[in-house]
Amino acid sequence: DIVMTQSPDSLAVSLGERATINCKSSQSVFYSSNNKNYLGWYQQKPGQPPKVLIYWASTRESGVPDRFSGSGSGTDFTLTISSLQAEDVAVYYCHQYYSPPYTFGQGTKLEIK
Amino acid sequence: EVQLVESGGGLVQPGRSLRLSCTASGFTFGDYLVSWFRQAPGKGLEWVGFIRSKAYGGTAEYAASVKGTFTISRDDSKSIAYLQMNSLKTEDTAMYYCTRSVGTGWPFDYWGRGTLVTVSS
Numbered sequence: 001d002i003v004m005t006q007s008p009d010s011l012a013v014s015l016g017e018r019a020t021i022n023c024k025s026s027q028s029v030f031y032s033s034n035n036k037n038y039l040g041w042y043q044q045k046p047g048q049p050p051k052v053l054i055y056w057a058s059t060r061e062s063g064v065p066d067r068f069s070g071s072g073s074g075t076d077f078t079l080t081i082s083s084l085q086a087e088d089v090a091v092y093y094c095h096q097y098y099s100p101p102y103t104f105g106q107g108t109k110l111e112i113k
Numbered sequence: 114e115v116q117l118v119e120s121g122g123g124l125v126q127p128g129r130s131l132r133l134s135c136t137a138s139g140f141t142f143g144d145y146l147v148s149w150f151r152q153a154p155g156k157g158l159e160w161v162g163f164i165r166s167k168a169y170g171g172t173a174e175y176a177a178s179v180k181g182t183f184t185i186s187r188d189d190s191k192s193i194a195y196l197q198m199n200s201l202k203t204e205d206t207a208m209y210y211c212t213r214s215v216g217t218g219w220p221f222d223y224w225g226r227g228t229l230v231t232v233s234s
Contacts, residue, residue, distance in 0.1 A: 040220045055220035102160040
């Protein structure tokens with residue numbers, strides 16, 4: 001199984017500041033035949049289902065604000081929120097869909113400082 | 114508008130069975146893979162299993178934790194996917210979500226709001 005490890009477990013950032021969440025996979029989720037990383041990022045607010053923010057490591061889902069961006073390749077990935085807004089308070093998960101069993105990071109709780 | 118609505122959750126005793134449904138609308142259900150995920154209270158996300166579209170054989174795959182006790186099926190004529198859960202254990206207590214993707218190796222773009230399963234005596 002591919003193990004996904006996020007850091008940090010929790011993060012407090014001031015409004016308007018940058019937030020960075022890291023994700024490392026135990027094996028590469030990059031498929032060379034199509035040059036894609038099978039890595040997504042989800043946001044989950046209390047009492048709500050996960051919402052996809054980013055897929056293929058860096059493609060923003062339609063309707064997601066451009067302050068959210070994803071980067072990385074192979075085994076190391078980053079989700080960046082360029083200017084934190086109050087509505088961004090949530091738990092964020094990275095997720096590999098490279099091969100089943102599909103797995104998630106443990107989650108990073110993002111709060112306002 | 115794409116919608117996935119889970120139903121069938123509730124309180125069930127250990128060892129009993131429960132069948133969840135995922136009713137889809139707003140897209141051609143038969144063209145999509147349907148997957149189930151779950152989230153125990155206060156915990157992270159766990160993949161349960163998926164069923165491929167008929168175009169890709171309609172076969173299912175499961176997480177090791179549920180293989181042999183959970184079964185996923187689909188009725189494309191009704192746009193419904195099912196999760197049959199047998200021999201339930203207390204550790205199966207979770208919110209169960211259904212999702213869709215274009216196929217294996219594609220992201221899950223829409224999620225239902227979930228249905229809560231509580232396994233307790």
